[in-house]
Every structure is written in structure tokens, then in C-alpha cells.
Amino acid sequence: MDFKKIQKRLDELEAEIVSLKKEIFTYSKNQTDLEPKEAASTTFVSPSPTLETLPKKRSPEWELFLGGNFLGKLGLFSILLASVWFIKYAFDNRWVNESGRILIGLSIGFGVCITGLQLARKKFRILPESVLGTGFSIVYLSLFSGYYYYDLFSLSETFLYLSLLSIFSSGLAYWIRKEILYIFALIGSILSPVLISQGENSYQFLFGYLVFLNILLFLISRKIPWIVSSFFLLIANFALYHFWAIKNINQSGFIVPFSFINITYLLFAYGKVFFFPKLLQKNENSGGIFPQWNWIFYPIFLVLNSLSFGLMGYMQIEETYPKLSSHFILFGAILFSLWILISRKKSDFFYPSQLEIFEMIHLYLLLGFTFAALLNFSEGNWLTFAWIIFAGVISLLSSKFENTHLRYVSAGFWILALFKLYFFNPMDDVNRLFLLNERFALYVLSSLFLFGTYYIQKNKDSFWFHRGFIYMGIFTFILGTLIDVYHTVHNEHYRNLGYSYVLAFYAAVFLFIGFKYSFRSLRIAGFIVTAVLVGKFYFYDIWTMSKIVRIIAGFTLGTGFILVSLFYQKFKDKIINYQNTSGLLLLFLAIFASLFASPLNAEKIDTKGYRYYKEIQIPKLSNPTGSEEGEKLFYGRIKLDEDIVRHSGINDRRIVYNDRTIPFISRNVMGAYEEGEKK
Structure with missing residues (x-):
């Protein structure tokens, strides 16, 4: 949601209101000037009450809710409960036979429905949909009882009656513009095949019936922006498919359920792309539930619809054609990219903010599905390589086109790729040539992508988060070198010496580039690496040295870093402008002087001092x-x-x-x- 655009729009509307008030004031004043002078004293103040008249204070919302909504529904529930008790009492005393019981239930149900229609014609705002929902519930229960308890209807007759009732109640909800009534009808429609089922695997009938319900909602969605009912039907589709798949997916065909998955997804997606945004722009009273929250419901529904499509499709293909599961995920990614292209061509269907949200959601889904497809297409080192390439390309594109949201997403992909590189690299126990192996190449590739991401946008955006790319690239580069030292050098003393040499080398390189080319991030990295080198000396290496070497190393390190500090303080202006780099030699001498405190020097001893x-x-x-x-x-x-x-x-x-x-x-x-x- 682009809050800046919303704020701008509100400011424009406020300016228009002020302009209209000025025009009204001017018009009233002109009319007053045309009046006779005798009436001037009475009409001079006429604009003031017009502008300052306060609207009537509305009654509290809680009063309207309790008096007009809650009490009415409570009364309907009481009537329904009393009717159930009366009917049960009549049944227990055998006042009516089985067929008479069902007829009484149907009569009561239709009578309540007619009452609801009369209330709707009299323009009651809240009660009609509740009364109609109660009536249709009674009719549903009566029909089901006639089939299940008394065997008055056959299976096909019961399903036909329930389907016709669902269609009628849906049409009635559309006619009176009440989404809550349609949800009542939808509940009955979904429960109909579940309640009359006898445990048989009639999946062709089940999925065909669900497709029919989805088409019916799609036709309604072309005229009315109802989204809560879309949520309800989407959840019902997923739940019924899931419970069916647990028991029967291995015993059924592939075409029918897979077609159901794709058809329902396309119906929902098409309706929310071409109809829903345009209907919202009309600002008509659609009778929807919580219409003020549509701006929240819309993106959530897009995400849930896509995830439901992906999960059901993956489950179906994994059980039937497991080798094609990764191709299905890739197919989903391609489908999301097509939605992005279509939305740009049909941009007149959206508000600018809606178009941005739609594209952003499907872009994230596209990236997520592609990342998951790589997980199925490759494994081992190739999977690490694929994830690094994917994260690198996304981060480079985000910097190139200055897309901040995409850069945040690429950071998430980088976390996953680097986590696998650091902790799940299968080449860690393989002996290779130092720095000339696939393991180190993956670290170098990651670092280059991270460096490139920062370099492209370093002059465009100074936000601290974006500098994290270069710091992560530096850390990855150093870590890759240290890991290569660990696996290449087997002697413990030489390995420890190699760590010191690596840290000193990178500290010198980063500081040189940072000062030479005014690269503050590299200067900071150089000092951090230098601090690690000093910490390594004081907290690890120093305990393996003789006293003489400790003294020499202490004086050497202390003198070197004091000289560096003096260099900064004396030549800070020249360092900022980089007009004099002669002091860099002193800096390098100070850093490399610290190598006298290396572990190898600590092993040698001069016996002349004893x-x-x-x-x-x-x-x-x-x-x-x-x-x-x-x-x-x-x-x-x-x-x-x-x-x-x-x-x-x-x-x-x-x-x-x-x-x-x-x-x-x-x-x-x-x-x-x-x-x-x-x-």
C-alpha cells in the first residue's frame, strides 16, 4: 500500500472541499448584494450559519447494534429454538407421521423466507438477511432429514432438491444484494454432497459439483465485489480436496482433480484481476460483509489463492507423476509472470495503488516458486550454485531498477543461499588445490554478486541496510579463504600462521582500497579485520610465546597502531580529499609489523638470553x-x-x-x- 499516494489524494480532496466552500460563500454574498438595502442587515450574516451548521449527532453505534441487530437475531434464534422444541414434542407424541414432519419443516422454512422477503421490500437494513438465512437453514435441515432419517427421498432426488435450493438462495442473495445470505446458501451447497455421501469415491461428481459452485460465484463476482464469500469457497475447495486426497488420491484418476485445481484457481484469479478492482471503483452499495476492509482482504486473497493452487497441484502431481513436480512449480512461476504482464496491459482496471500491490504480490510469488523449483531440479553443490545465481540476479536487478521491496526479498534469498554455503557444503572434507577449487569458487561467486549489488546502488541510496550487502560479501570472501586454509594446510602451527597471514592481507587490501578510492565501507571492514587480528594475537597467540617475543610483539603492535592513529589525526583532511597518499606506506608498515607476533616466531628461541x-x-x-x-x-x-x-x-x-x-x-x-x- 502506497501511503504517500493516499495522503496526496486526501490532500487534493481537502483542497476541493475548501474551494467548493469558497464558491458557496461567494455565491451567497452575490445573492445578498442583489437584495434591497433594507434586507441587507438580515442577510449579511446568512453565509455564516450555512458554513458553521453542525450535523446532527448520531446515536451511538452500540445502541444501533444492540437494538437493531443483536436483539433481532437473538429473537430469531429463540423462535428457531422454540420451533425445534415444538416439533420434537409433536414427534415424540406421534401427533404427525414422518411425511407430515417433513412437510411442517418445509412449510416453516418457506414461511420464514417469505417473511424475510417482506422485510427486505420494506427496506429494513439488517433483519432481512438473517431471517432469510434462518428460513433456508430450516428448509435444508428438513430436506436432509427426509433423506437421512425417514428415507422419503432418494439420493438423486435429495441432491437435486438441495442444488436447486442453493441456486435459488444464491440468486435471491444476488437480487437483494446481501452477501451474508449468499454465505448461508454456500454453506448448504457445500454440505449437501458431504451429508448425503455414503463413503463411496465419487470424485468425478464431487469435483464437478465444486466447479459448478465456483462458476456460479464467478458469475456473481462479475457484477458485485463480494470477497468474503470468495474466501469461504476457497477454503472449502482446499479442505474438501485435502480430505478426499488423504484416502482416495491413489485410487482415483489424475485428469479430473487436476482440472478442478486449475479451473478454480483461474476463475478466482481472473475475477480478482478484471472485475473486482473495477467494481470497487464504482463505490456502489454491494451488500458485502466488511466492505471497508476490502483493501486488506484483496492482497490476502491473492496470496491464499496462489498458495492453495500450488499446494494442491504439487500434492496431486507428486502422488501421480513425481518426476514432474518441479515442472509444476516452475509452471506456477510462469503463470504468475503472465499475470504481471496482463495487469500492465490492463492497467485501467486498477487504481495505481491496487496495480502496485497486485504486481508486487505476484512478483514475490514468482520468485518464491522459482526458488522452490530450483530445490527440486538440482541437489548438492549444483543446488548451492543455483541458489547463489538466483539470489545474485535478483539483488542485481533490484539495485539496477531501484526496487527497494525486491532488494528486501533478495536479502531473504541470500540468507538461505549463504546458510547452505556455510553449513551444508558437501565439499568441506575434500582436499583440493589452495584457492583453485569449486568450494572457494562458490564463495568468490557469492562475494562478487554481493559486491555488485552494493556498487550499483551505492550512489543512489545511502540506507544502512543496503551497505549490509558489501559487508556480507567481505565476510564471505574472508571466510572462504580461511576455510580453504583449514582444508589445505594440515599442520596445526602452519594453519594458525596461515590464518594470521590471511587476516593481515585482507586488512591491508581493504584499508588501501578504502583510502585510495574513498571507499568508507572497505575502510571500516579493514579496521574490523585488523581488530580481529589483534584479538587473535592477545587472546590466543600470546599464550604460546616466550617472554622475549611477547615483549617484542607488544611493542611492535602498540607502536604500529599508535602510528596509524597519529596518521589519521594529522592527515585527516588529506585523507578525506585523498590528495596525499604518501602516508599509506606508513600504514602498511604498521600492519605488516604485526606479523612479527605470528605463531611461527613464537616457536623459535634464542638461547643466548639464558x-x-x-x-x-x-x-x-x-x-x-x-x-x-x-x-x-x-x-x-x-x-x-x-x-x-x-x-x-x-x-x-x-x-x-x-x-x-x-x-x-x-x-x-x-x-x-x-x-x-x-x-
Whole structure:
């Protein structure tokens, strides 16, 4: 709903009302000037009461509801209840036989109907439809009782009588313009085949009868914009088909139920495209239920009709021709695209706001059905690839044509596609060449689509939501690289080093591009990646380093980022205008200086800083871990002698092998000064 257009229309109407008041005032003044001067004093103030006359205060709505509506219906219900009790009393006392009972019921029902018609002729506003509905209900019950309890009518006769009664009541509802009466008739029409059914699978008759009811409503909809009854019949179609399909779908043919699904959908859709919007423009009293809510009912009905069509059709084809189920979903998507094209050619049938709502709903349905069809057409990596392509194309088109609603929808598709890429990628356990594999290609493809979506609209719209595309693209690109490092590098130390190199590389690239080309989003991303790199150092890497390396790394990182801060503060004007980029070299030096704090440097040690050094010989142990022979991983226990214990504290000891520190756990036990122990 375009509220701006509605507000504009209201402003125009208000301006017209003001203009009409001015014309009335001018006309009254001119007429006064033509009067004799003696009457001038009496007519001078005549326009004022005309303009300031207040309308009569209406009686409260609750009073009208209670007095004119609720009490009347309560009285009718009381009469109906008393009639049932009287008839039951007469039946219990055998005052009348079986045929007489049915005739009495029919007479009472038709008598109530005639009373309702008389009330309608006398222009009563509320009671007629209630009285007529009560009368037709009595007639329905009488006919059904004659068939079910007393066997006075055959099955075919009963169905004929009920059908004729439904047609008559529908025609009467159309004649007096009362939708509530038509709903009463519709209830009887729908219950007729259900009540007289004996459990047989007469699906040809059932669906043929339902098609007849839908055609009848379609003919009425050409003249009157009734939508509540359309809701009722749509739900009845779906419910009856669903309950039939539970027991009989495997025992029945395909053509009849599938034709019913398509015919009912097309009747509803055609009526709501070509008739309903145009009838609403006439603003005639149609006798509909809650006509002021039609602007809400209309889009909801379009969605429910399409979803009902999709669910019933998919259920029917899945049970009969399962290989064609995805083709049916694609057929639905094509059908929705045709409705969009038809609505644009027939735009004179709609208000501008109605046309926009109609196109938007069917566009969303088109995208949803296409996305679901891809789920059936492909699987595995191809499904991930298809979803990425689909979401990418939608987001690019939304940016190209500046369609904000479509961009929000594409964000939903992106969430599904990226969720599958991140967590359900079947290639995660496959060894491939680093960065030259299908897994990384999917991450790159996703990032390129997200970057393109943002780049197209970055100068058109500055809304924060749209910047989420570039941030998600950056995250996807970095995550894809880190995952490739994880699956390509098998050594834990080199893998940890690779993570640091990847983060440092992307931080440098993003900051360089952000400063060089005035790309604020990339600058922010660069700083976030740098912060992650620093956090990795302080909360993970630093605990594996020696004291000397910790000191060097701390001074290096601290100095580097202080220089970056000074660079921003001193050259902020030049950074904004990007007239001087010589300071970028200093920025890169500060970032890459942080690599001195990498996990590999922490493994090397310079023994010159230690005062006591002793070589320890240990016997070669067997490999209990089952690892490969080339890795030579051993676990053992080393007992410390008195010299080592005397010259070192428990936190100052290092075990060095081939100029690299070896992780260990140190523990003091009883008699540690005599025979120390180290694990």
C-alpha cells in the first residue's frame, strides 16, 4: 500500500472541499448584494450559519447494534429454538407421521423466507438477511432429514432438491444484494454432497459439483465485489480436496482433480484481476460483509489463492507423476509472470495503488516458486550454485531498477543461499588445490554478486541496510579463504600462521582500497579485520610465546597502531580529499609489523638470553599416537636434576629441540629439590 499516494489524494480532496466552500460563500454574498438595502442587515450574516451548521449527532453505534441487530437475531434464534422444541414434542407424541414432519419443516422454512422477503421490500437494513438465512437453514435441515432419517427421498432426488435450493438462495442473495445470505446458501451447497455421501469415491461428481459452485460465484463476482464469500469457497475447495486426497488420491484418476485445481484457481484469479478492482471503483452499495476492509482482504486473497493452487497441484502431481513436480512449480512461476504482464496491459482496471500491490504480490510469488523449483531440479553443490545465481540476479536487478521491496526479498534469498554455503557444503572434507577449487569458487561467486549489488546502488541510496550487502560479501570472501586454509594446510602451527597471514592481507587490501578510492565501507571492514587480528594475537597467540617475543610483539603492535592513529589525526583532511597518499606506506608498515607476533616466531628461541643451559639425553620412544612417521610426535617424562632445579624457577624453564620450543607441563612433587620431575 502506497501511503504517500493516499495522503496526496486526501490532500487534493481537502483542497476541493475548501474551494467548493469558497464558491458557496461567494455565491451567497452575490445573492445578498442583489437584495434591497433594507434586507441587507438580515442577510449579511446568512453565509455564516450555512458554513458553521453542525450535523446532527448520531446515536451511538452500540445502541444501533444492540437494538437493531443483536436483539433481532437473538429473537430469531429463540423462535428457531422454540420451533425445534415444538416439533420434537409433536414427534415424540406421534401427533404427525414422518411425511407430515417433513412437510411442517418445509412449510416453516418457506414461511420464514417469505417473511424475510417482506422485510427486505420494506427496506429494513439488517433483519432481512438473517431471517432469510434462518428460513433456508430450516428448509435444508428438513430436506436432509427426509433423506437421512425417514428415507422419503432418494439420493438423486435429495441432491437435486438441495442444488436447486442453493441456486435459488444464491440468486435471491444476488437480487437483494446481501452477501451474508449468499454465505448461508454456500454453506448448504457445500454440505449437501458431504451429508448425503455414503463413503463411496465419487470424485468425478464431487469435483464437478465444486466447479459448478465456483462458476456460479464467478458469475456473481462479475457484477458485485463480494470477497468474503470468495474466501469461504476457497477454503472449502482446499479442505474438501485435502480430505478426499488423504484416502482416495491413489485410487482415483489424475485428469479430473487436476482440472478442478486449475479451473478454480483461474476463475478466482481472473475475477480478482478484471472485475473486482473495477467494481470497487464504482463505490456502489454491494451488500458485502466488511466492505471497508476490502483493501486488506484483496492482497490476502491473492496470496491464499496462489498458495492453495500450488499446494494442491504439487500434492496431486507428486502422488501421480513425481518426476514432474518441479515442472509444476516452475509452471506456477510462469503463470504468475503472465499475470504481471496482463495487469500492465490492463492497467485501467486498477487504481495505481491496487496495480502496485497486485504486481508486487505476484512478483514475490514468482520468485518464491522459482526458488522452490530450483530445490527440486538440482541437489548438492549444483543446488548451492543455483541458489547463489538466483539470489545474485535478483539483488542485481533490484539495485539496477531501484526496487527497494525486491532488494528486501533478495536479502531473504541470500540468507538461505549463504546458510547452505556455510553449513551444508558437501565439499568441506575434500582436499583440493589452495584457492583453485569449486568450494572457494562458490564463495568468490557469492562475494562478487554481493559486491555488485552494493556498487550499483551505492550512489543512489545511502540506507544502512543496503551497505549490509558489501559487508556480507567481505565476510564471505574472508571466510572462504580461511576455510580453504583449514582444508589445505594440515599442520596445526602452519594453519594458525596461515590464518594470521590471511587476516593481515585482507586488512591491508581493504584499508588501501578504502583510502585510495574513498571507499568508507572497505575502510571500516579493514579496521574490523585488523581488530580481529589483534584479538587473535592477545587472546590466543600470546599464550604460546616466550617472554622475549611477547615483549617484542607488544611493542611492535602498540607502536604500529599508535602510528596509524597519529596518521589519521594529522592527515585527516588529506585523507578525506585523498590528495596525499604518501602516508599509506606508513600504514602498511604498521600492519605488516604485526606479523612479527605470528605463531611461527613464537616457536623459535634464542638461547643466548639464558644464563644456564644443559643438554639432556632422552631415549627414543615409540610413537603411541598413531601419527605418520615423518611427523615424529612423542610424549614422555623428564626428571630434572638438582642443577636444573637450583638454576631455574618453575616458570623460567624451556625445552628446546632444533632451535624450537617444545610444549610441556611442569609440576612440583614431594622431594622436588632432590629429584625434580617435569612432564
